[in-house]
Amino acid sequence: MKGMMSYDLMETIRNTNEWMGASARAMASYPAWGLTPHPMFKLLSAWGRVTERSFARMVIKPDWGIRTVPSEDGRDHVVDEEAVLDRPFCTLIHFKVHGRAPMKRRVLLVAPMSGHYATLTRATVASLIPDCDVYVTDWKNARDIPVSEGKFDIEDYTLYLVDFMRALGPDINVVAICQPAPLALAATAMLAQQDPAAQPRTLVLIGGPVDPDAADTEVTDFGRRVTMGQLEQLVIQRVGFKYRGAGRLVYPGLMQIASFISMNLDTHAGAFQDKIVAEAKGDGSERDRHNVFYDEYLAVMDMTAEFYLSTVERIFKNVEIGRNSFTVAGKPVDLGRISTTAVFTVEGENDDISAPGQCVAALRLCTGLPEAKKASHLEPGAGHYGIFAGSSWRNHIRPKLIQFFDDQDDANPGTRRRRTPIRAA
Structure with a gap:
């Protein structure tokens, strides 16, 4: 049960961040703010769009898209x-x-x-x-x-x-x-x-x-430093109640993407900062280089x-x-x-x-x-x-x-x- 609770906690955190991004995007995009133009609203809307998209991609299997x-x-x-x-x-x-x-x-x-x-x-x-x-x-x-x-x-x-x-x-x-x-x-x-x-x-x-x-x-x-007992205790969890595999022991994809990003944290942080600024300036696009890469990179699966x-x-x-x-x-x-x-x-x-x-x-x-x-x-x-x-x-x-x-x-x-x-x- 402990493993299922921690698995569902990670999903709850992901879901909350997606919701916060959507809320920020919607709130900062109200037409009324046009009466008091301020760059804060554009930045907030851009942050919301990038955040919502990023956390939503983590639970969606990408399409091959080869037509x-x-x-x-x-x-x-x-x-x-x-x-x-x-x-x-x-x-x-x-x-x-x-x-x-x-x-x-x-x-x-x-x-x-x-x-x-x-x-x-x-x-x-x-x-x-x-x-x-x-x-x-x-x-x-x-x-x-x-x-x-x-x-x-x-x-x-x-x-x-x-x-x-x-x-x-x-x-x-x-x-x-x-x-x-x-x-x-x-x-x-x-x-x-x-x-x-x-x-x-x-x-x-x-x-x-x-x-x-x-x-x-x-x-x-990393493989040499960590013992198998430590690894099993730290990263293995049970699939939560939301999915068909409920109860299965897995290495969660959300934990995997966190470890991937931590290996090059400065690079990823800079990429997201640049993307938010570009969106605020109106220079972002649906299929720009950032979205093409991170739509795939952030889409993770459990093993x-x-x-x-x-x-x-x-x-x-x-x-x-x-x-x-x-x-x-x-x-x-x-x-x-x-x-x-x-x-x-x-x-x-x-x-x-x-x-x-x-x-x-x-x-x-x-x-x-x-x-x-x-x-x-x-x-x-x-x-x-x-x-x-x-x-x-x-x-x-x-x-x-x-x-x-x-x-x-x-x-x-x-x-x-x-x-x-x-x-x-």
């Missing part, structure tokens, strides 16, 4: 999201492009489950759709999943990826961004052990903590407690992937069994979340893979988000990925291709 895509035939084709496989904790979605011929390149984008929705990779998805047939793991908010659906930890996460890869076929190119990188590597190794013919064609790991000990960051330092705790303990503290000692259901997963999947790692020079060295360690662990099927790239000057969104991604990293896919396709011309998307039963 059309240009094609080589000179037309814009309509894009629809269709559920391919629907599981209790994740839906595998396919971005179906109507009227377009089947694409040679097929991509499974494994979105991170680290407090944000899969839509955090919207820019990545939108940039791949013109040249690829794209599938994405759309992870669900734990607060909306009934307790009756059971647990979900990193072993379950890995098994989900194994099922998705097997369902999509061996010609799939898997791209794992940040948090899922080590687990996508483990899932590929499981397929190599259980069903070698089902190994994906390529595996691209972008800025993930495959071996956190390879380079220190604030994230790895199951067992997933969060097992990630900290097994990926960061015990470094099970980095030491090749990871197990699923008590059975060892040998990363050295990966034999046909080409592996490509991408890191950002200025990445302060998954520092250079953590992700490229995957190549060292793939002892059964020929050197010709290993590749890496370090993007100069890029931070964590820059390696899968923004100019670094568009101008440098994305072209390298497309070329990597094509090179492996040319090297494996006999690989079966599934030309139509699979359908859920």
